[in-house]
Amino acid sequence: MDGPAANAPYRAITVERCSPTIGAVIGNIDLTRPLSDLEIVEVKRAFTENLVIFFRDQKISFEDHVRLAEYFGPTGQHVGKKTHSQESTDPRVRKFHFDKDSKGISGNAWHTDQSCAPIPPLGSILYMHTIPPDGGGDTMFVSMYAAYDALSDRMKKYLEGMTALHDGVLIFGDGTPRASHPVVIRHPDSGRKGLFINGSAVRFLNGVSRTEGEGVARTLIEHCRRPEFQYRFRWEPHSIAFWDNRCCHHYAIADYFPHTRSGYRVQIEGIVPPVAA
Numbered sequence: 001m002d003g004p005a006a007n008a009p010y011r012a013i014t015v016e017r018c019s020p021t022i023g024a025v026i027g028n029i030d031l032t033r034p035l036s037d038l039e040i041v042e043v044k045r046a047f048t049e050n051l052v053i054f055f056r057d058q059k060i061s062f063e064d065h066v067r068l069a070e071y072f073g074p075t076g077q078h079v080g081k082k083t084h085s086q087e088s089t090d091p092r093v094r095k096f097h098f099d100k101d102s103k104g105i106s107g108n109a110w111h112t113d114q115s116c117a118p119i120p121p122l123g124s125i126l127y128m129h130t131i132p133p134d135g136g137g138d139t140m141f142v143s144m145y146a147a148y149d150a151l152s153d154r155m156k157k158y159l160e161g162m163t164a165l166h167d168g169v170l171i172f173g174d175g176t177p178r179a180s181h182p183v184v185i186r187h188p189d190s191g192r193k194g195l196f197i198n199g200s201a202v203r204f205l206n207g208v209s210r211t212e213g214e215g216v217a218r219t220l221i222e223h224c225r226r227p228e229f230q231y232r233f234r235w236e237p238h239s240i241a242f243w244d245n246r247c248c249h250h251y252a253i254a255d256y257f258p259h260t261r262s263g264y265r266v267q268i269e270g271i272v273p274p275v276a277a
């Protein structure tokens, strides 16, 4: 498939950017039917350029959900031993249902999904059909490109060649994998450098004293929380958020108890391990 040049206008879909650093709403598209070759090319381009893309008013089935994912790669399974999400009737689709009886809520901390895996997921597509009233249950996203770009040249130099242990046991319990990854990675599609440090799974950097490694890790994780790097997405019923797990982190806001927030998620397998920039 031949796609448009990088700076060409979109011809099939509309792309409305949400912020200077991250996020775009995709329009003029119907995800309940197979996409044309041009639509696929343009959705992939919008995904690479914007890190997380959103769709509104898409009443998708499991088949529709999986079809969108498979334009990007095979669907994957969660590597965690214990999670707050649940199985659905389709093994490719996980149920994200939270209400007054829930013991906890998935993703209620800044994180990237399952970075503890040797090859973390490429991305995830979250569809919500039921949204709490009064604007609760937003999801926040942060650009790890913007976070990297804003580091001092001294810190960028210091981080060259550094790795960090991503400990899945801290999040998902015994039996969940651990993996060390570069702290600064190069995105395989965009070619851009981004920070890859997961606040939920990383406690220290490797190869230096524990005091130093913990201190620098804490500083980087705190740095990524600057609002300038972020966008906060307000859900509506039948909205979709599709994030690139390799260059953005997200945070599910747990402000809607005892109301219900309910939907489904499909995860796309990673293709390559994170590569040092």
Ligand SMILES: [Fe+2]
Pocket (backbone or CB within 6 Å): 107, 111, 112, 113, 250
């Ligand atoms: Fe997540």
